[in-house]
Amino acid sequence: ILETLAEAYHQAGNIEKSIKVAEQASAANPFTIKPLLLTGEIALEKGENSKALEIARKALTRDEQNVDAITFLAKVLLKKGDKAQALAALEKATAGEGATLDIMLKHAHLVREIKGVADSRAILENLVSKYPQNTELLKLLAESQWECGDKVAAEETARHSLRIDSAQPEMHGFLGKLKYEKGNLDQAIQHYSAQISLEKDQIDGYLNLARVYQQQREFHKALDTLQQAIDTNPQDIRAFLTAAGMLKDAKDYSSAEVMLRKAAAVDPKDVNIKRQLGAVIALNLVHKSQQESSQL
Structure with a gap:
């Protein structure tokens, strides 16, 4: 009951009560890990990374094989910028009996970041063999195959x-x-x-x-x-800029100018838009001058 209450207080944003009840739950049952990890999560949210690391290690003294505790340790280590230690922790977590697909995916993401996409692809292919109907997993694998240059496999x-x-x-x-x-x-x-x-x-x-x-x-x-x-x-300038580029290439400088002015209205501080607008205005003036000269 205390664990559930602590979670409820946390979700409601009542952090102080959540910590107090979580500590009571942890003291009442020194073998439980969940309320201890909750206090660790709160410490992370408050930017108290060293305290969170201390809590993670305390949780592991209660059960060094607990997947949630190992995963939390990895999360804390990542926050502290220690990617190698975080990867080691996640590798231990993925070997545990309680390892979930989410933990395995976190491991694959970190492997990609540290060792490269080829190593991550091998992990994802192994996971797909276990979860062949998981479309999120298939999406990640396809992207990894494409980044490895294997476009045939990515398409399949x-x-x-x-x-x-x-x-x-x-x-x-x-x-x-x-x-x-x-x-x-x-x-x-x-x-x-x-x-x-x-x-x-x-x-x-x-x-x-x-x-x-x-x-x-x-x-x-x-x-x-x-x-x-x-x-x-209409707040995304990309379509305005793309249209302006096409119109400029077609020598429809007046319409290109209209598009760039609309983009500038959305983001008046964008230096690139100002530069393009100035160039198109100049081209438009030259183009009109040439047209007028040809009519004389």
Whole structure:
């Protein structure tokens, strides 16, 4: 009961009461670890990393094989910047009987950060053999395979994931990227369109789809798609800048200037926008002058 109450106080933001009740629970049962780890989590939240480390080590004196305690130790070590020791702790945690998929994924992420993507890929492939239907795991594996340069394996993993669950916008976006890189533009359009249909409030799919249309020299479709991105999120300057670049390349300097002014209104401090706007204004003046001269 005390453990549950301590958790409830913590979730409600009543930190002092949470610590007090957690300490009571820990004193009442010196073999329990959960309330002790709660006080450690609170110490971390307060930036008291050394205190959190002390609590983690105290928890491990109660049960040196406890996966939660080992994982918390790794978390504290990461906060302190000791990645090597954190990795050693997670490797111990993944070998324990209570190791969860979440712990194994944390281990894979840290391996990638310290040893590189190739070592992380090997871990992920082993996990996929144990959890072949886990789409989040398949997504991470596909990304690792792609970063290792094995695009064939990455595509097969992504397709397998979509066969399990076709309603994955990120995976459609990933396959769209692969198809675009291979020059399969029609298939890239299919995947980016699927990404947009599943994630209408995010503009990444629109930006990528516009890029494909641009590659196909279907500029009207590209600009229409960018306008949809702007309508979706008018506070994101990327669509304005992309459209401005396309219009500038098409020598429609007036329309490019309009887009850049809209971007500048969203982010008036962006030096890059100011620089591009100045260049387009100059080009527009020169272009108009040339047109007027040709009419004389």
